[in-house]
Amino acid sequence: MTGAYDVLARIRAARTAPVAAGERCEMCAEQIATEHQHVVNIEGRQLMCVCRGCYLLFTDVDAALRYRAVPDRYLTFPDFALGRREWEQLQIPVGLAFFFRNSALDRTVAFYPGPAGATESELDLAVWDDIRAADPRVDLLVADTEALIVRVPDAPLPVECHLVPIDACYEFVGRLRMLWRGFDGGQQVHEFVDDYFSAIAQRAKVVTS
Helix, strand or coil, rough: CCCHHHHHHHHHHHHHCCCCCCCCCCCCCCEECCCCCEEEECCCCCEEEEEEHHHHCCCCCCCCCCCECCCCCCCCCCCCCEEEEEEECCCCCCCEEEEEEECCCCCCEEEEECEEEECCCCCHHHHHHHHHHHHHHHHHCCCCCCEEEEEECCCCCEEEEEEHHHHHHHHHHHHHHHCEEEECCCCHHHHHHHHHHHHHHHCCECCCC
């Protein structure tokens, strides 16, 4: 039976012409557009830029593959079972973080943004198991490739929770790093976060509990 890796090997072997300048697929070296898709290297915890053909090789979420295609799904979870009390228990130092299931570690991990980029929370996330038990929508997440991005603004504004592709989270954090000024990020960062969450809310499908 021909597998995804056999297909990739044939693609590489068939390439005889030099590749034109510009961004290209990290699997087969095919030239790709600025707007392209990604796969996750599960073992190396890396996002890889890929062409459409290579992306489609890794879309089967049930297959035991080293790579996973990042889907393009946006959902919003109103009245999510994470309030300010639960957020304080998580002890994440800012009011914004994203959570995803790391299949290699077999647990949920959390990252929050800052001037150095995405910082992993080193805290015990046992409280997350309580949140998951209270809100079954958490189990809609596809491991490694989708994340819950949560924003906890100052009261009385409501907590926001959206399911987004994992690459969208890292792109978001990367942009924040470029804009960050001073201790709290500065006005540009605050405006960018507002615009980002507004855009997600407009794009996402609402999923009620």
